[in-house]
Amino acid sequence: MTQTPSRPLLSLTPVTPTTTNRHGSRSRMTCFFRCGNACDHAEPNRTDNGHIQDEITKAVQRRSVLKGAAVGTGAFVVGTGAASGGLSAAAVQPARATSGDLATSPFKAVAPNKRDAVTVAEGFTTSVVMRWGDRVVAGAPAFDAAKQTPEAARQQFGYNCDYVGVLPTGRDEAVMVVNHEYTDENLMFPADTYTPAQIKAIAMSNHGMSVVEIRRGVVPGDWRAETNLRKAKLNRRLHIETEFKIVGPAAGDERLMTIDDPSGRSARGTLNNCAGGSTPWGTVLSGEENFNQYFDKSGALDARYTAQYARYGITGTGKGWSEVDSRFDLTLDPHEPHRFGWIVEVDPMSPTSTPRKHTMLGRFKHEGANIVIAKNGKAVAYMGDDERGDYIYRFVSAEKFDPARTAKARRHNLTLLTKGTLSVAKFSGDGSEDGEYDGTGQWLPLCTDTTSYVEGMSVADVLIFTRLAADKVGPTKMDRPEDVEPNLVNGKVYAALTNNSNRGKPELPVDEANPLASSMVRASPGAPLTSASGNRNGYVLEMTPVGGHAASRFTWDLLLVCGDPAAAETYFGGVDKATVSPISCPDNVTFDNEGQLWISTDGNVLGSNDGIFRVPTQGPLRGQVRQFVTMPRGAEACGPLIYDKNRSLFFAVQHPGEIDGATFENQASTWPHTDDFPRPSVVVAYRRR
Numbered sequence: 047m048t049q050t051p052s053r054p055l056l057s058l059t060p061v062t063p064t065t066t067n068r069h070g071s072r073s074r075m076t077c078f079f080r081c082g083n084a085c086d087h088a089e090p091n092r093t094d095n096g097h098i099q100d101e102i103t104k105a106v107q108r109r110s111v112l113k114g115a116a117v118g119t120g121a122f123v124v125g126t127g128a129a130s131g132g133l134s135a136a137a138v139q140p141a142r143a144t145s146g147d148l149a150t151s152p153f154k155a156v157a158p159n160k161r162d163a164v165t166v167a168e169g170f171t172t173s174v175v176m177r178w179g180d181r182v183v184a185g186a187p188a189f190d191a192a193k194q195t196p197e198a199a200r201q202q203f204g205y206n207c208d209y210v211g212v213l214p215t216g217r218d219e220a221v222m223v224v225n226h227e228y229t230d231e232n233l234m235f236p237a238d239t240y241t242p243a244q245i246k247a248i249a250m251s252n253h254g255m256s257v258v259e260i261r262r263g264v265v266p267g268d269w270r271a272e273t274n275l276r277k278a279k280l281n282r283r284l285h286i287e288t289e290f291k292i293v294g295p296a297a298g299d300e301r302l303m304t305i306d307d308p309s310g311r312s313a314r315g316t317l318n319n320c321a322g323g324s325t326p327w328g329t330v331l332s333g334e335e336n337f338n339q340y341f342d343k344s345g346a347l348d349a350r351y352t353a354q355y356a357r358y359g360i361t362g363t364g365k366g367w368s369e370v371d372s373r374f375d376l377t378l379d380p381h382e383p384h385r386f387g388w389i390v391e392v393d394p395m396s397p398t399s400t401p402r403k404h405t406m407l408g409r410f411k412h413e414g415a416n417i418v419i420a421k422n423g424k425a426v427a428y429m430g431d432d433e434r435g436d437y438i439y440r441f442v443s444a445e446k447f448d449p450a451r452t453a454k455a456r457r458h459n460l461t462l463l464t465k466g467t468l469s470v471a472k473f474s475g476d477g478s479e480d481g482e483y484d485g486t487g488q489w490l491p492l493c494t495d496t497t498s499y500v501e502g503m504s505v506a507d508v509l510i511f512t513r514l515a516a517d518k519v520g521p522t523k524m525d526r527p528e529d530v531e532p533n534l535v536n537g538k539v540y541a542a543l544t545n546n547s548n549r550g551k552p553e554l555p556v557d558e559a560n561p562l563a564s565s566m567v568r569a570s571p572g573a574p575l576t577s578a579s580g581n582r583n584g585y586v587l588e589m590t591p592v593g594g595h596a597a598s599r600f601t602w603d604l605l606l607v608c609g610d611p612a613a614a615e616t617y618f619g620g621v622d623k624a625t626v627s628p629i630s631c632p633d634n635v636t637f638d639n640e641g642q643l644w645i646s647t648d649g650n651v652l653g654s655n656d657g658i659f660r661v662p663t664q665g666p667l668r669g670q671v672r673q674f675v676t677m678p679r680g681a682e683a684c685g686p687l688i689y690d691k692n693r694s695l696f697f698a699v700q701h702p703g704e705i706d707g708a709t710f711e712n713q714a715s716t717w718p719h720t721d722d723f724p725r726p727s728v729v730v731a732y733r734r735r
């Protein structure tokens with residue numbers, strides 16, 4: 047892969063303000079800080095996998111227009127209204143309502159807006175549960191933006207919260223586990239206060255995860271962090287210095303041996319933790335996503351790993367962290383990046399337990415992992431590799447889940463992710479005649495814990511360099527798979543395919559599962575729609591296992607072709623487009639107890655702030671997207687979670703104020719308005735009393 051010209055290491059210098067965004071509304075700052083400008087690079091998947099033949103492609107494009115036109119006439123008029131919040135009065139979902147129940151309460155969709163606020167549907171309200179800098183462990187110093195240190199950061203709530211997991215610990219208590227994906231140095235640090243090395247060290251320590259005990263508030267659905275930290279025995283910060291055990295078949299492999307750990311069985315720290323999931327045995331899984339961007343080089347790169355580094359986007363153009371810790375210098379330690387890119391498992395109930403990195407679940411830009419127990423008792427994890435043109439994966443455990451509530455059963459269940467079969471998904475379209483984007487699919491096995499199915503690659507090769515293994519078996523290149531999550535009510539699996547500006551280019555032709563080579567966007571809620579190349583608004587893919595979650599086949603369809611309902615290419619499960627909210631760039635998904643889908647977005651290209659949406663998955667309102675909440679300026683919505691019998695919606699407000707040109711002294715957001723700078727925070731929404 048060609049390297050882009052090297053850019054200077056991170057410094058206090060703000061990113062050059064621009065008048066335009068890079069990819070729709072995604073700010074240049076978000077691209078730079080979160081994923082190391084991944085989109086400036088050609089997508090690392092250079093294989094020709096996943097190209098369904100041209101005839102189907104053309105037919106699909108034709109039909110896309112036809113289908114849009116079929117429902118588009120009325121939708122155009124009302125859809126324009128929808129963009130300013132005017133949904134049809136007939137659209138009230140669902141019919142049955144229980145007071146305070148987020149799944150069954152009807153609500154008026156929140157209109158697209160650019161407010162610097164969390165705007166929740168009428169009748170509901172929100173509380174901030176934890177903010178960046180809030181004390182996590184007893185003895186942590188109070189946050190002071192002018193007195194940040196790495197040591198303090200490792201005891202406080204980290205930056206840019208993403209995944210939110212909540213596990214009950216009692217009737218009125220629970221433990222919340224949160225990812226801290228990345229940092230935005232432009233917004234975090236006052237000018238002339240820190241040296242560049244201090245900034246790097248503090249930013250490093252703001253990555254990781256937090257475990258925080260919470261308790262029920264006075265109003266049903268409200269939850270607050272336990273403020274008596276001496277009582278909060280489960281509270282914990284996992285950070286860049288935390289020890290992780292590397293487990294599974296590749297543990298101890300030579301490629302995992304580093305200067306820091308010559309055994310190849312442990313890793314120090316976790317990085318770029320994006321989404322995740324909680325397991326039926328009471329742990330939390332977290333995905334290490336854009337880990338490639340943290341590594342510098344002081345000289346040449348190890349020629350043994352040229353292809354591997356390229357496939358993972360590891361260029362040696364990092365964030366200058368090697369100035370703080372030499373393990374981030376690839377020239378000195380070519381194996382250090384192999385300790386990242388895994389699914390990590392944290393046991394929040396055991397604050398002294400060593401968290402683990404699971405080699406059996408493969409190494410790629412893990413968005414997250416979500417578990418369902420198949421009817422044959424096996425634990426099945428669904429996973430996305432979030433890169434343009436990368437794949438959807440599945441792991442099936444070798445052993446069965448033990449549902450007993452005993453210590454012995456839990457010990458057994460904690461081993462489930464160490465042995466099994468890792469597979470990658472191939473999608474076949476069935477053509478356009480049926481008026482649907484749909485077809486059949488197949489899980490292509492890559493390896494078990496003892497056997498590789500990939501020619502020329504050992505089990506350890508497959509697990510450490512999973513992308514290269516998958517390339518060899520012919521899976522389908524997808525439009526940035528984010529969350530891939532089983533719906534326990536209807537047994538289907540939902541994947542957010544967030545967007546892909548390259549789809550439709552010669553190297554990445556459309557297919558029935560990734561059908562759009564162009565899509566409609568708008569600069570602001572009132573601006574006209576204009577056409578942009580590629581898939582800009584994303585899809586929600588629905589997979590239906592054939593023969594259970596552990597079987598090798600499935601059928602699939604696109605439940606949503608996201609965008610503005612006024613755009614002909616959009617599709618909302620067949621429901622009247624006049625009744626839906628515009629939605630752009632689905633990212634994280636979750637479900638309520640009724641099996642409805644809740645979707646958070648990242649990077650709205652329809653001129654509005656990001657938000658969270660409720661979508662019925664069955665019945666006459668299937669596909670009826672309604673916006674429940676919008677985020678503050680510059681923020682994306684992450685980690686939605688319905689909790690407490692549908693009374694509470696937890697979510698993370700990530701990177702508020704991350705708008706080009708913003709600096710600590712000149713912020714674009716001050717949300718949650720407790721300071722004169724923004725603080726990424728976890729929020730809970732519930733019925734107002």
Ligand code: FEO
Pocket residue numbers: 227320321335413432528633
């Ligand atoms: Fe961190 Fe794939 O979003």
Ligand code: CA
Pocket residue numbers: 475476477478479480481482483484485558
């Ligand atoms: Ca079809």
Ligand code: CA
Pocket residue numbers: 320321413528633634648
């Ligand atoms: Ca995400």
